[in-house]
Amino acid sequence: xxxxxxxxxxxxxxxxxxxxxxxxxxxxxxxxxxxxxxxxxxxxxxxxxxxxxxxxxxxxxxxxxxxxxxxxxxxxxxxxxxxxxxxxxxxxxxxxxxxxxxxxxxxx
Amino acid sequence: xxxxxxxxxxxxxxxxxxxxxxxxxxxxxxxxxxxxxxxxxxxxxxxxxxxxxxxxxxxxxxxxxxxxxxxxxxxxxxxxxxxxxxxxxxxxxxxxxxxxxxxxxxxx
DNA sequence: AAGTTATGTAGCTCTATGGCTAAATAGCTA
DNA sequence: TAGCTATTTAGCCATAGAGCTACATAACTT
Numbered sequence: 024x025x026x027x028x029x030x031x032x033x034x035x036x037x038x039x040x041x042x043x044x045x046x047x048x049x050x051x052x053x054x055x056x057x058x059x060x061x062x063x064x065x066x067x068x069x070x071x072x073x074x075x076x077x078x079x080x081x082x083x084x085x086x087x088x089x090x091x092x093x094x095x096x097x098x099x100x101x102x103x104x105x106x107x108x109x110x111x112x113x114x115x116x117x118x119x120x121x122x123x124x125x126x127x128x129x130x131x
Numbered sequence: 132x133x134x135x136x137x138x139x140x141x142x143x144x145x146x147x148x149x150x151x152x153x154x155x156x157x158x159x160x161x162x163x164x165x166x167x168x169x170x171x172x173x174x175x176x177x178x179x180x181x182x183x184x185x186x187x188x189x190x191x192x193x194x195x196x197x198x199x200x201x202x203x204x205x206x207x208x209x210x211x212x213x214x215x216x217x218x219x220x221x222x223x224x225x226x227x228x229x230x231x232x233x234x235x236x237x238x239x
Numbered sequence: 240a241a242g243t244t245a246t247g248t249a250g251c252t253c254t255a256t257g258g259c260t261a262a263a264t265a266g267c268t269a
Numbered sequence: 270t271a272g273c274t275a276t277t278t279a280g281c282c283a284t285a286g287a288g289c290t291a292c293a294t295a296a297c298t299t
Contacts (some may be wrong), residue, residue, distance in 0.1 A: 029146050035214075036144040037287080038137050044218050054246060067288055069247055074286095088245050088296050100222035103211050106143075110152050114208035145257080162276055175258055177277055182256095196266055196275050 027079075031102040034078035039063065040071050044080060044094060051084065051093035135187075139210040142186035147171070148179050152188060152202060159192065159201035 034040055043057055058068040072092055075081045079098045084091045107114070142148055151165055166176040180200055183189045187206045192199045215222070 026146065028149070029144070032140065032149070033144045033286095036137070036140045038134065039287090041136070041140070041214065048218055055244090058246095063287085064289060065246075066248080066290085070287075073247085085295095090246065094218070096219040096222060100215060100219050103215055104222070106149065107208060107211055110156055110202070111204040111208050114204060114212070141256095147257090163274090166276090171257090172259060173276070174260085174278080178257075181277085193265095198276065 028102060028106065030078040031080065031098070034074050034080055037071065039068075040075055043071060043075065044099070047081065047092060047094040051091040053089040053091050055089070057092065136210060136214065138186040139188065139207070142182050142188055145179065147176075148183055151176075151179060151183065152207070155189065155200060155202040159199040161197040161199050163197070165200065
């Protein structure tokens with residue numbers, strides 16, 4: 024994909040893909056489970072998942088027969104957050120999430 | 132455009148349009164001034180501006196011969212912010228901007 | 240091994256997108 | 270009015286995008 028940011032925004036430009044991300048908010052789902060939520064064909068969903076994966080917005084985990092997809096929240100937050108902070112820094116605040124806290128204290 | 136959100140995300144999917152928004156961050160610019168910053172033709176820029184305007188991300192002001200475009204910051208912040216707050220609410224915080232404070236007190 | 244389920248890949252079609260040039264419009268300026 | 274500048278509109282082309290069906294893979298289940 025062109026640059027990194029373009030990959031993310033292009034991925035988000037499709038309503039089906041945005042809905043997939045939203046569906047993944049509550050936890051991972053197998054490809055088929057995702058497909059069953061939409062009126063379009065399995066292969067089409069498969070391609071949407073490929074696009075999301077290429078953009079780094081989802082990850083896959085293979086187990087048995089299935090392929091489970093899950094949201095990469097930080098990727099999404101960082102991409103959009105970066106753009107927002109450049110174009111309208113006054114209106115949105117990124118909540119910084121430590122990548123690796125030096126010593127894990129009480130991480131709820 | 133499909134729904135509102137799709138209009139915004141599709142508009143943002145193009146790097147030239149994102150750069151235009153970024154250029155407008157420092158204040159309004161005439162169409163020609165914008166065009167002169169890119170290696171592509173005037174008419175192409177004009178169409179990009181039409182897309183941004185349709186998405187509600189820029190506004191135009193006509194003065195004399197010129198058409199000045201300016202950023203609609205809130206539109207951008209609210210669209211992306213809404214989506215982010217649905218998909219990964221933990222990571223980004225919208226800074227609420229009062230539309231019309233009933234009585235302006237000490238707004239920190 | 241054979242069959243079944245879960246997904247992805249190939250290849251086709253149609254529409255949308257983005258770039259270009261040429262021409263139209265709008266509004267100054269002389 | 271004639272002409273100049275700024276910008277958009279029209280129309281063309283090439284590429285990308287999204288949907289579909291048919292087929293190929295992968296991995297379980299008998």
